[in-house]
Amino acid sequence: MTVSQTxxxxxxxxxxxxxxxxxYIGDTxxxxxxxxxxxxxxxxxxxxxxxxxxxxKSTIANSIMRLLKDPAKIAAGSISFGGKDVLAMSQGELRxxxxxxxxxxxxxxxxxxxxxxxxxxxxxxxxTTHAGYSRQESLRRAAQLLELVRxxxxxxxxxxxxxxxxxxxxxxxxxxxxxxxxLLILDEPTTAxxxxxxxxxxxxxxxxxxxxxxxxxxxxxxMSLMVELSHRMAVMYGGRIVETARAxxxxxxxxxxxxxxxxxxxxPLTGPRIPLEGxxxxxxxxxxxxxxxxxxxxxxxxxxxxxxxxxxxxxxQ
Amino acid sequence: xxxxxxxxxxxxxxxxxxxxxxxxLGKSFHIGxxxxxxxxxxxxxxxxxxxxxxxxxxxxxSGSGKSTLARCVARLEKPSEGAILLDGVDVLKxxxxxxxxxxxxxxxxxxQDPFGSLNPAHRVEHFLRRxxxxxxxxxxxxxxxxxxxxxxxxxxxTTVGLQADMLNSYPHELSGGQRQRVxxxxxxxxxxxxxxxxxxxxxxxxxxxxxxxxxxxxLRDEQGISMLYITHDLASARYLADRTAVMxxxxxxxxxxxxxxxxxxxxxxxxxxxxxxxxxARAGSYDPVHRAKLRQAVMASTTCAFQNDPDQRxxxxxxxxxxxxxxxxxxxxxxxxxRPSSGGGGTALATEPLPEPSPAD
Numbered sequence: 254m255t256v257s258q259t260x261x262x263x264x265x266x267x268x269x270x271x272x273x274x275x276x277y278i279g280d281t282x283x284x285x286x287x288x289x290x291x292x293x294x295x296x297x298x299x300x301x302x303x304x305x306x307x308x309x310k311s312t313i314a315n316s317i318m319r320l321l322k323d324p325a326k327i328a329a330g331s332i333s334f335g336g337k338d339v340l341a342m343s344q345g346e347l348r349x350x351x352x353x354x355x356x357x358x359x360x361x362x363x364x365x366x367x368x369x370x371x372x373x374x375x376x377x378x379x380x381t382t383h384a385g386y387s388r389q390e391s392l393r394r395a396a397q398l399l400e401l402v403r404x405x406x407x408x409x410x411x412x413x414x415x416x417x418x419x420x421x422x423x424x425x426x427x428x429x430x431x432x433x434x435x436l437l438i439l440d441e442p443t444t445a446x447x448x449x450x451x452x453x454x455x456x457x458x459x460x461x462x463x464x465x466x467x468x469x470x471x472x473x474x475x476m477s478l479m480v481e482l483s484h485r486m487a488v489m490y491g492g493r494i495v496e497t498a499r500a501x502x503x504x505x506x507x508x509x510x511x512x513x514x515x516x517x518x519x520x521p522l523t524g525p526r527i528p529l530e531g532x533x534x535x536x537x538x539x540x541x542x543x544x545x546x547x548x549x550x551x552x553x554x555x556x557x558x559x560x561x562x563x564x565x566x567x568x569x570q
Numbered sequence: 571x572x573x574x575x576x577x578x579x580x581x582x583x584x585x586x587x588x589x590x591x592x593x594x595l596g597k598s599f600h601i602g603x604x605x606x607x608x609x610x611x612x613x614x615x616x617x618x619x620x621x622x623x624x625x626x627x628x629x630x631x632s633g634s635g636k637s638t639l640a641r642c643v644a645r646l647e648k649p650s651e652g653a654i655l656l657d658g659v660d661v662l663k664x665x666x667x668x669x670x671x672x673x674x675x676x677x678x679x680x681x682q683d684p685f686g687s688l689n690p691a692h693r694v695e696h697f698l699r700r701x702x703x704x705x706x707x708x709x710x711x712x713x714x715x716x717x718x719x720x721x722x723x724x725x726x727x728t729t730v731g732l733q734a735d736m737l738n739s740y741p742h743e744l745s746g747g748q749r750q751r752v753x754x755x756x757x758x759x760x761x762x763x764x765x766x767x768x769x770x771x772x773x774x775x776x777x778x779x780x781x782x783x784x785x786x787x788x789l790r791d792e793q794g795i796s797m798l799y800i801t802h803d804l805a806s807a808r809y810l811a812d813r814t815a816v817m818x819x820x821x822x823x824x825x826x827x828x829x830x831x832x833x834x835x836x837x838x839x840x841x842x843x844x845x846x847x848x849x850x851a852r853a854g855s856y857d858p859v860h861r862a863k864l865r866q867a868v869m870a871s872t873t874c875a876f877q878n879d880p881d882q883r884x885x886x887x888x889x890x891x892x893x894x895x896x897x898x899x900x901x902x903x904x905x906x907x908x909r910p911s912s913g914g915g916g917t918a919l920a921t922e923p924l925p926e927p928s929p930a931d
Binding site for chain 1: 802
């Protein structure tokens with residue numbers, strides 16, 4: 254598990270996002286959803302992107318997949334995947350790029366299955382469309398995929414509503430890794446699931462990742478889960494990355510007051526009952542500057558000491 | 571030890587009848603066509619007591635029956651059997667067919683989705699004013715009472731930590747946390763004794779969740795409102811609730827003082843839940859073999875942890891409650907030998923295959 258942590262930086266990154274800026278352009282005003290964001294993901298690395306709703310996490314994921322629709326517009330920056338410029342790809346190139354190079358599991362992915370087709374038909378469809386296999390061969394491979402995520406291959410004949418939420422989610426993950434992509438984007442993959450099922454799915458993703466060696470971009474707002482799964486992570490606020498470092502470093506020594514507030518928002522399962530304060534209402538960080546390195550591999554956006562004081566004042570009350 | 575974990579300033583619980591008591595509550599849902607006699611048993615013989623000024627958390631997975639229990643207690647569903655005692659009065663006998671207004675003024679609900687529970691066509695003021703008017707707490711009939719109502723509205727907003735000028739806002743102008751605070755203010759307007767909160771924070775942003783939990787605690791501490799806090803998040807149950815009850819397949823399998831219960835979970839299902847909570851402090855603790863054993867123990871246990879205890883009888887026939895640890899914590903667990911009845915609410919455990927014991931990595 255520590256392989257990519259120790260080798261971090263020495264590999265050619267699989268995905269390199271540089272100075273990405275995405276704007277939602279309206280008639281009267283436009284909003285900058287992602288503001289000058291840069292990060293890279295190495296081979297076999299699990300990179301976490303944390304932050305609250307509306308901070309731009311999903312917009313980044315959609316930019317990487319080139320799924321943004323009007324009024325969203327990539328205003329500046331570059332995304333390169335294995336040396337190829339993703340933003341310059343033609344429709345034909347994109348068709349190959351999506352799912353074969355990069356696959357994505359969406360939020361509430363279990364509802365992204367087609368309710369009127371069986372699981373088998375939908376899984377076989379990947380192979381007939383993208384890999385050009387015969388129907389029989391596709392079904393055989395679909396059965397293998399289900400076994401990979403520990404679902405009985407007899408379930409190929411089931412319709413989505415006949416499976417539990419956790420099984421559907423696992424089927425979707427199996428579909429995502431079907432063509433052995435080198436990057437898997439997980440956008441809040443377990444938000445709608447129970448903890449027991451969530452833990453199983455995360456353990457399964459870890460196993461698959463070890464087996465198949467793909468990189469993961471993992472998006473969630475659950476800091477505990479993210480620290481447990483990721484090698485490196487970034488914390489986003491208002492379209493900016495405010496802190497990025499190895500997951501363990503962020504857990505032990507969060508640098509930015511927002512990261513500290515986010516960490517403090519999860520009550521612990523052990524120890525005495527300590528009153529916690531989330532981010533107090535009204536505390537806003539604005540004009541977040543570029544990241545500065547505070548320790549090797551640990552980057553924090555310099556912040557206003559007053560804002561920090563406000564956060565701690567809130568926590569003391 | 572048990573004294574140290576109780577919150578200070580909590581009213582004495584033992585003096586009067588408990589605020590809410592549920593006895594032997596059961597609920598079956600009819601399934602299939604018109605002539606089908608099949609039923610799903612969502613709740614089976616649930617006993618739960620909420621003392622005055624006490625916060626009780628009800629935890630469990632989706633489908634375990636938590637929300638059905640809340641809906642039965644709130645009289646949104648008609649229970650198949652059992653009794654609900656509010657303030658010592660059996661409300662199912664008193665108001666036989668539907669909830670009365672006086673019942674509603676004693677017990678209020680806060681729902682999961684603040685985006686769905688507030689009508690988008692009305693301003694915040696409307697929701698609170700309506701609560702006051704229906705339950706006659708605003709005194710709208712008297713002369714000069716308009717000023718009183720206004721004051722009360724502002725007071726409510728301050729109590730839940732909102733600006734009074736937000737009374738003129740529409741729900742879409744508020745953030746999720748603010749909307750949930752409005753829902754809480756709406757429940758408070760009625761001056762209830764009990765609030766049922768069904769996953770009040772699960773739709774909210776992480777950084778504001780703690781704020782809503784702190785608000786609920788403040789209401790308990792300052793106004794002595796009893797609460798049933800329904801959640802799937804064990805950490806927040808531990809943070810907020812005095813006592814925690816664990817629900818599995820429509821039955822309560824373990825209950826006790828929150829810190830004690832989560833520190834020493836006795837039932838295999840509670841252990842399974844506790845072990846599944848992500849905790850960076852013990853990263854990489856996933857052990858499929860151990861978890862398979864726990865699952866097995868939940869579904870069909872052949873041994874009970876209390877078998878060798880001479881003071882506590884084990885039985886598979888009826889739900890026998892074993893006392894765990896210090897009696898002061900009132901921590902009990904259902905005998906492990908008791909098996910969940912068939913026809914209980916569908917659970918993820920029952921439908922998913924056991925992972926094969928693989929070599930630990």
